[in-house]
Amino acid sequence: MDKIIRWGILGCGHIASKFATDLLLIQDAKLVAVGSRNQEKADAFGAEYGAEHRHGSYEALAADPSVDVIYIATPHNLHQEATLLCLQHGKAVLCEKPFALNARQAKAMIAVAREKKIFLMEALWSKFLPQYDKLQELIREGKLGTIKSVLVNFGFRPLQPVNPRLYDPALGGGTIMDIGIYNAFLALSVLGKPQVIQATMTPAGTGVDEQCAVLFQYPDGAMAQLFSSFTTDLATEADICGTAGRLRLTTRFFDTQASLEWFPGRMDTRELIEVLASEGFGYHYEARHVNDCLRKGLTESPIMSFADTLLLIETLDAIRKAAGIQYPADE
Numbered sequence: 001m002d003k004i005i006r007w008g009i010l011g012c013g014h015i016a017s018k019f020a021t022d023l024l025l026i027q028d029a030k031l032v033a034v035g036s037r038n039q040e041k042a043d044a045f046g047a048e049y050g051a052e053h054r055h056g057s058y059e060a061l062a063a064d065p066s067v068d069v070i071y072i073a074t075p076h077n078l079h080q081e082a083t084l085l086c087l088q089h090g091k092a093v094l095c096e097k098p099f100a101l102n103a104r105q106a107k108a109m110i111a112v113a114r115e116k117k118i119f120l121m122e123a124l125w126s127k128f129l130p131q132y133d134k135l136q137e138l139i140r141e142g143k144l145g146t147i148k149s150v151l152v153n154f155g156f157r158p159l160q161p162v163n164p165r166l167y168d169p170a171l172g173g174g175t176i177m178d179i180g181i182y183n184a185f186l187a188l189s190v191l192g193k194p195q196v197i198q199a200t201m202t203p204a205g206t207g208v209d210e211q212c213a214v215l216f217q218y219p220d221g222a223m224a225q226l227f228s229s230f231t232t233d234l235a236t237e238a239d240i241c242g243t244a245g246r247l248r249l250t251t252r253f254f255d256t257q258a259s260l261e262w263f264p265g266r267m268d269t270r271e272l273i274e275v276l277a278s279e280g281f282g283y284h285y286e287a288r289h290v291n292d293c294l295r296k297g298l299t300e301s302p303i304m305s306f307a308d309t310l311l312l313i314e315t316l317d318a319i320r321k322a323a324g325i326q327y328p329a330d331e
């Protein structure tokens with residue numbers, strides 16, 4: 001592998017811009033190519049972020065020999081198709097969350113990566129942030145005691161004009177796949193796979209969930225309560241509560257803006273836990289990890305493994321089944 005890992009971005013939308021900005025923070029990474037369904041869009045995006053090769057189709061990007069790894073930044077419904085396209089052309093892949101629309105798609109993607117021995121990872125970026133490492137460290141050290149309850153909420157009212165992908169069933173719309181995934185990821189990270197999953201939702205006009213309430217139950221009595229909404233601006237915070245105290249991830253618990261607060265007793269005592277300051281939007285942590293994996297010749301991430309991705313998508317499938325959220329791709 002060359003000294004510089006050469007990146008491509010597939011789909012020049014909202015998150016692709018943030019990712020491209022953060023790639024500039026990594027010395028041994030360079031955005032060399034972008035692919036869009038539209039040549040003019042690829043040209044503009046490539047010019048803005050310094051990508052030399054600007055392709056008017058995803059196929060041309062996947063076939064570009066100057067690229068080592070491709071970041072897939074399309075709506076959820078295209079994650080499987082785009083990942084398979086890139087793997088077929090021998091490109092390593094970092095695929096946005098949710099990895100796929102359901103576990104069946106995810107398994108098919110992983111099977112091809114395994115068969116071809118090519119690196120593939122879900123871009124679950126929160127898992128690579130400093131506050132997540134700190135949280136895991138505190139849990140390992142036993143600071144919280146036995147964890148009994150996890151309460152997470154994530155809600156915002158989409159800005160106008162509303163991005164159609166948020167509500168379109170064909171694009172994997174609804175809160176669960178877009179933001180509820182972060183709630184589920186956090187509960188799974190802390191408590192593991194639940195024994196029972198219950199969920200209920202309020203349907204939007206298109207049938208996908210505009211609000212969803214989820215409950216996980218565990219054999220030792222632990223519970224997680226997760227809430228996601230496109231109809232209200234929620235605190236977007238998380239509380240992880242154990243027999244020795246409560247840890248709070250403050251607003252935007254899933255990204256670099258969150259702080260960690262420790263409540264050892266009742267409400268009156270609070271301590272701020274120091275966490276390494278984050279740079280950028282926070283996407284360079286996962287990108288740097290991909291670089292490391294590629295240099296080591298790994299085909300699977302030791303941090304966001306295939307087992308982690310499958311547990312997450314199987315949990316989302318179970319939530320959707322319980323709440324009655326269906327996509328055409330499930331048929």
Ligand SMILES: NC(=O)c1ccc[n+]([C@@H]2O[C@H](COP(=O)([O-])OP(=O)(O)OC[C@H]3O[C@@H](n4cnc5c(N)ncnc54)[C@H](OP(=O)(O)O)[C@@H]3O)[C@@H](O)[C@H]2O)c1
Nearest residue numbers: 011012013014015016036037073074075076096097098165
């Ligand atoms: N990690 C995070 O923090 C984070 C944040 C937001 C979103 N995401 C994930 O990133 C993915 C993309 O989200 P986004 O907000 O960036 O989406 P977006 O801006 O609406 O769309 C991304 C790009 O996908 C391409 N595309 C292909 N087919 C499309 C279709 N039928 N409709 C619309 N666009 C289509 C378009 O690129 P071209 O026109 O260039 O082909 C579009 O610009 C989603 O899976 C989402 O879950 C992650």
